Amino acid sequence: MTKELTQQDYKDLLYRQFALVGKAVSSNRRLELLDLLCQGERTVEDLARETGASISSVSQHLQVLKTAKLVNSRKEGLYVYHFLADESVGEFWRALRALAFSRSAELREMVQSIVEGRDDLEQVSHEELMERARRGEVIVLDVRPEVEYQSGHIADAVSIPIDRLEAHLKELPKDREVVAYCRGPYCLFSLEAVDLLRSHGYKARRLIDGYPEWEAGGRPVQRGENSKPHRSEQSSDHHRS
Amino acid sequence: MTKELTQQDYKDLLYRQFALVGKAVSSNRRLELLDLLCQGERTVEDLARETGASISSVSQHLQVLKTAKLVNSRKEGLYVYHFLADESVGEFWRALRALAFSRSAELREMVQSIVEGRDDLEQVSHEELMERARRGEVIVLDVRPEVEYQSGHIADAVSIPIDRLEAHLKELPKDREVVAYCRGPYCLFSLEAVDLLRSHGYKARRLIDGYPEWEAGGRPVQRGENSKPHRSEQSSDHHRS
DNA sequence: TTGTTATTTTAGTGTTCGCTTGAATACAGG
DNA sequence: CCTGTATTCAAGCGAACACTAAAATAACAA
Numbered sequence: 001m002t003k004e005l006t007q008q009d010y011k012d013l014l015y016r017q018f019a020l021v022g023k024a025v026s027s028n029r030r031l032e033l034l035d036l037l038c039q040g041e042r043t044v045e046d047l048a049r050e051t052g053a054s055i056s057s058v059s060q061h062l063q064v065l066k067t068a069k070l071v072n073s074r075k076e077g078l079y080v081y082h083f084l085a086d087e088s089v090g091e092f093w094r095a096l097r098a099l100a101f102s103r104s105a106e107l108r109e110m111v112q113s114i115v116e117g118r119d120d121l122e123q124v125s126h127e128e129l130m131e132r133a134r135r136g137e138v139i140v141l142d143v144r145p146e147v148e149y150q151s152g153h154i155a156d157a158v159s160i161p162i163d164r165l166e167a168h169l170k171e172l173p174k175d176r177e178v179v180a181y182c183r184g185p186y187c188l189f190s191l192e193a194v195d196l197l198r199s200h201g202y203k204a205r206r207l208i209d210g211y212p213e214w215e216a217g218g219r220p221v222q223r224g225e226n227s228k229p230h231r232s233e234q235s236s237d238h239h240r241s
Numbered sequence: 242m243t244k245e246l247t248q249q250d251y252k253d254l255l256y257r258q259f260a261l262v263g264k265a266v267s268s269n270r271r272l273e274l275l276d277l278l279c280q281g282e283r284t285v286e287d288l289a290r291e292t293g294a295s296i297s298s299v300s301q302h303l304q305v306l307k308t309a310k311l312v313n314s315r316k317e318g319l320y321v322y323h324f325l326a327d328e329s330v331g332e333f334w335r336a337l338r339a340l341a342f343s344r345s346a347e348l349r350e351m352v353q354s355i356v357e358g359r360d361d362l363e364q365v366s367h368e369e370l371m372e373r374a375r376r377g378e379v380i381v382l383d384v385r386p387e388v389e390y391q392s393g394h395i396a397d398a399v400s401i402p403i404d405r406l407e408a409h410l411k412e413l414p415k416d417r418e419v420v421a422y423c424r425g426p427y428c429l430f431s432l433e434a435v436d437l438l439r440s441h442g443y444k445a446r447r448l449i450d451g452y453p454e455w456e457a458g459g460r461p462v463q464r465g466e467n468s469k470p471h472r473s474e475q476s477s478d479h480h481r482s
Numbered sequence: 483t484t485g486t487t488a489t490t491t492t493a494g495t496g497t498t499c500g501c502t503t504g505a506a507t508a509c510a511g512g
Numbered sequence: 513c514c515t516g517t518a519t520t521c522a523a524g525c526g527a528a529c530a531c532t533a534a535a536a537t538a539a540c541a542a
């Protein structure tokens with residue numbers, strides 16, 4: 001009969017509900033999954049392959065994310081596609097990341113030693129990229145896997161996944177600087193790309209963070225097929241303003 | 242020394258660091274502590290008393306919050322005062338709360354059944370309170386414990402802690418509406434206050450959320466002693482049960 | 483129907499968590 | 513110094529968690 005909640009019950013239930021979200025983001029594995037899902041929906045198999053965890057383990061982690069209502073799924077044929085329940089989930093994940101980064105000196109040092117240690121040139125800001133892309137001064141290069149590019153990319157970016165970059169280098173003109181971007185500020189793809197490009201004589205820099213941040217910032221994006229992927233150069237009929 | 246990090250190592254370390262923050266907010270007890278610390282610094286004993294947990298347990302939870310760098314402490318004499326390491330921690334906690342609230346229908350129903358079920362009049366928004374307080378149409382009533390009031394309160398608010406409200410009712414004029422506020426949207430103090438006030442013939446409503454949100458919104462605040470309510474009566478509630 | 487594939491569920495196991503008790507530490511004030 | 517108080521530390525124990533392996537579902541195809 002105790003439909004009546006004591007204040008203690010209320011308090012406990014309340015914080016327990018909030019803690020569900022906390023539990024969801026309390027495991028490095030689940031954060032990894034969330035981060036991948038920020039780049040677009042995936043099947044369990046995809047996630048297992050990309051994270052290196054077992055299928056079963058991934059499935060169980062996804063259940064936790066689903067009970068916290070952070071992730072939804074849709075079934076299509078044999079596959080179950082999982083995706084972020086809401087864009088606010090991505091925002092939250094980035095907020096958590098930013099908080100951890102701002103609070104933890106160890107984390108900052110670690111990232112600096114790996115990310116900034118490699119990069120002697122400053123990273124490109126969103127504003128700078130917007131401006132220089134508008135003037136046709138740079139090539140915007142998306143080095144994420146192609147499905148992620150198709151699920152959404154910076155407007156007018158070219159897609160060459162990092163593992164195919166070396167083979168497709170010649171598709172990039174050498175007369176303009178290349179700005180590479182990937183999944184986010186902690187993703188190493190664009191760093192690798194910059195290294196590779198520079199070692200081949202390109203002028204290259206890295207966008208300061210990745211596609212999710214660009215999109216969340218309301219910058220222009222496109223979805224779907226590569227507009228001008230890797231074929232002839234077709235020159236920059238794009239300039240002007 | 243500089244052990245070479247494989248990409249796998251890097252990824253694991255990185256997400257593990259982020260997960261530290263997640264772990265910190267994955268326990269209802271710790272969220273309760275965080276929520277209290279949003280109202281001002283406290284000793285371990287304070288927190289244990291207010292949450293009903295044991296001293297030792299609270300101390301251990303605080304260590305978790307400290308390793309995640311969300312909480313700092315300062316020693317003063319015999320006591321250790323714990324406080325949020327940064328205002329961004331409070332922001333993050335509110336963001337988590339908001340995310341859970343927006344994503345969980347159960348949570349919304351639970352809160353609605355308790356909070357809004359009691360309150361037939363709509364809650365007061367920040368804007369409305371600003372405007373009507375400016376015109377002197379309302380009394381702003383802080384029903385949190387006095388130390389929280391002193392650590393920061395809405396400008397020109399009167400402090401009457403909820404457990405002393407009934408005894409001090411006569412200090413409130415009946416010709417103006419009373420707007421009560423407390424710790425936040427899920428705190429029940431202001432609801433109790435509204436019930437009590439109405440049952441004594443006052444016109445009363447509740448601010449939609451509490452002091453932390455008001456302050457975070459950049460609204461005018463004050464700190465320190467009560468300006469003009471009943472004079473400080475020593476509030477020596479310092480005995481425990 | 484049977485078989486195949488993708489995913490979830492179930493058990494089992496070692497690890498971590500959360501709380502309790504009791505001891506150890508740190509500090510203020512005789 | 514010693515005494516009292518606030519807090520942390522350490523050990524123990526049951527519960528919850530993370531992963532693996534195996535079995536059970538679900539959707540589809542032949």
